[in-house]
Amino acid sequence: xxxxxxxxxxxxxxxxxxxxxxxxxxxxxxxxxxxxxxxxxxxxxxxxxxxxxxxxxxxxxxxxxxxxxxxxxxxxxxx
Numbered sequence: 792x793x794x795x796x797x798x799x800x801x802x803x804x805x806x807x808x809x810x811x812x813x814x815x816x817x818x819x820x821x822x823x824x825x826x827x828x829x830x831x832x833x834x835x836x837x838x839x840x841x842x843x844x845x846x847x848x849x850x851x852x853x854x855x856x857x858x859x860x861x862x863x864x865x866x867x868x869x870x
């Protein structure tokens with residue numbers, strides 16, 4: 792079932808992005824006060840971008856994990 796797989800990937804992306812927003816908080820997401828309310832796909836792309844920019848080594852690892860999930864879902868991460 793393709794639809795179920797797609798929903799599971801969207802949920803995984805949302806989960807990773809929410810965890811990044813929670814873990815990195817204002818360090819990375821100070822410029823987006825409403826980051827938690829974005830759509831899951833947009834939130835994941837934004838999280839990966841901001842983690843790469845402001846998250847240091849730990850942020851780069853988290854961004855790489857999000858980008859891998861984005862590619863698995865057939866999406867292209869922002870660059």
